[in-house]
Amino acid sequence: MKKNAKGGPVVELSERSREVFRQIVETYVETGEPVGSRTLSRRLSNSLSPATIRNVMADLEEAGLLFAPHTSAGRMPTEAGMRLFVNGLLEIGQLGGNEQKRIEELCRAAGKSREQALEEAISMLSGLARCAGLVLAPKTQSQLRHIEFVLLNPGRALVVIVTADGQVENRVVEVPRDLPPSALVEATNFLNARLTGRTLNEARDALLAELEKDRSQLNELTGKVVEAGLATWAGGDKGGSLIVRGQSHLLEDVTAVTDLERIRVLFDALETKEQLVRLLDLTNNAEGIQIFIGAENELFSHSGCSMIVAPYHNSQEQIIGAIGVIGPTRINYARIIPLVDYTSKVIGRLIG
Structure with missing residues (x-):
């Protein structure tokens, strides 16, 4: 079977099959239940018999658009069927004023x-x-004014960042469980001495390079706090x-x-x-x-x-x-x- 650009099936349906399929999907979206031929015959505007509808449903099932959850049940759309519906048959509503x-x-x-x-x-x-x-x-793309670490409980600290345009944002980060409060103070002082006037990404790149070059200014635990805070805020390679x-x-x-x-x-x-x-x-x-x-x-x-x-x-x-x-x-x-x-x-x- 051919695939379209989104990986769904390319299926050519007759006008009658399209209408039957659309009604099945819309009824399923409303109820969450399998849809039977008698239900469809009541919903369809044209007078198709349940037998004719069952034949159309069988063709749609063979095309991979419908399935029966139980032997005697009605039909439900497959994921491929939902994709076809969304791509080609869905009538999107408009938001009112x-x-x-x-x-x-x-x-x-x-x-x-x-x-x-x-x-x-x-x-x-x-x-x-x-x-x-x-x-x-x-x-955060604004230049930074202040950063501070606050210990919440063992293993967790709050990072508070104030930007030059006055925005205040915070994140909870994981820190070593045996971290002493003095390490948070040291990390706060270390960062504030170096981040003024820089964006978060600029500060992160410069500070991580400095940490790698000379860790003697910080003990190991404080270094982990700095890296955790910067990675959480800058988003690493994940963007945000x-x-x-x-x-x-x-x-x-x-x-x-x-x-x-x-x-x-x-x-x-x-x-x-x-x-x-x-x-x-x-x-x-x-x-x-x-x-x-x-x-x-x-x-x-x-x-x-x-x-x-x-x-x-x-x-x-x-x-x-x-x-x-x-x-x-x-x-x-x-x-x-x-x-x-x-x-x-x-x-x-x-x-x-």
């Missing part, structure tokens, strides 16, 4: 810091879409920090123990976040909405989930991050795609 206004108000209601705005936006998007929300935040909110929404669609296990696997993956950051980084090479369905990506291969994500831009039209949602493969694409798209544009205007 009131919805657009609400999104803008909720995003603007956050505090002044970039991270507060992003957290507010992703929590809002998660609630509206009833999915887990995620955002890849851009690296990841915020995930609303994971509990993924549990709303759980109907069996096997579903729960699949979602647990996804929760573990979200916890590590590494694959997700790589996935979001793909948006740097593509404009507009990106849709990943099920096993099309390794992250979702065992969880039966999909991700809808869009990049957001700064005032120079450069992609600086991405925002989106994760939900079951039967999420309401027609509603959520414009939600994600509009939110990404609002965020770009607010923090870009």
Whole structure:
């Protein structure tokens, strides 16, 4: 079978097959249940008999677009079928003026810091879409004014950064469990003596080179604190920090123990976040909405989930991050795609 640019099947359907298939997918998205021929005959505008519909469904199943979860059950779309639907048959809805206004108000209601705005936006998007929300935040590009480490408990410290334009942001980092408080003071003094007037990336490159060249200025534990703080903030090779909110929404669609296990696997993956950051980084090479369905990506291969994500831009039209949602493969694409798209544009205007 031929493949299209996104790896899905290229299937030529008759007008009747297209309508039957579209109704099956839309009904499945609404109910989450297999769709039978009698249900379809009531929904279809043209008067097709259940027998004719069953023949069309059999052809669609042979084409790899439908499957029957049980011998006597109706049909459900496969992941290939969902991809075909999203690419070619989906009618995307439009956000009304009131919805657009609400999104803008909720995003603007956050505090002044970039991270507060992003957290507010992703929590809002998660609630509206009833999915887990995620955002890849851009690296801090402003020059730095001050950095400080505060011990929270053994093995964890808070890094507080103040930029030259007055933004205050913080992260929790892992540190050696036997770290004495004096090491945090020493790390704070070491960094503040060297970072003024530099961006985070500039400070990170210069300081790591200095640490490598002459570690005699710091003991080993303090050096680890400096490296942990800088790596967390600069994002290493991963481009930025990841915020995930609303994971509990993924549990709303759980109907069996096997579903729960699949979602647990996804929760573990979200916890590590590494694959997700790589996935979001793909948006740097593509404009507009990106849709990943099920096993099309390794992250979702065992969880039966999909991700809808869009990049957001700064005032120079450069992609600086991405925002989106994760939900079951039967999420309401027609509603959520414009939600994600509009939110990404609002965020770009607010923090870009």
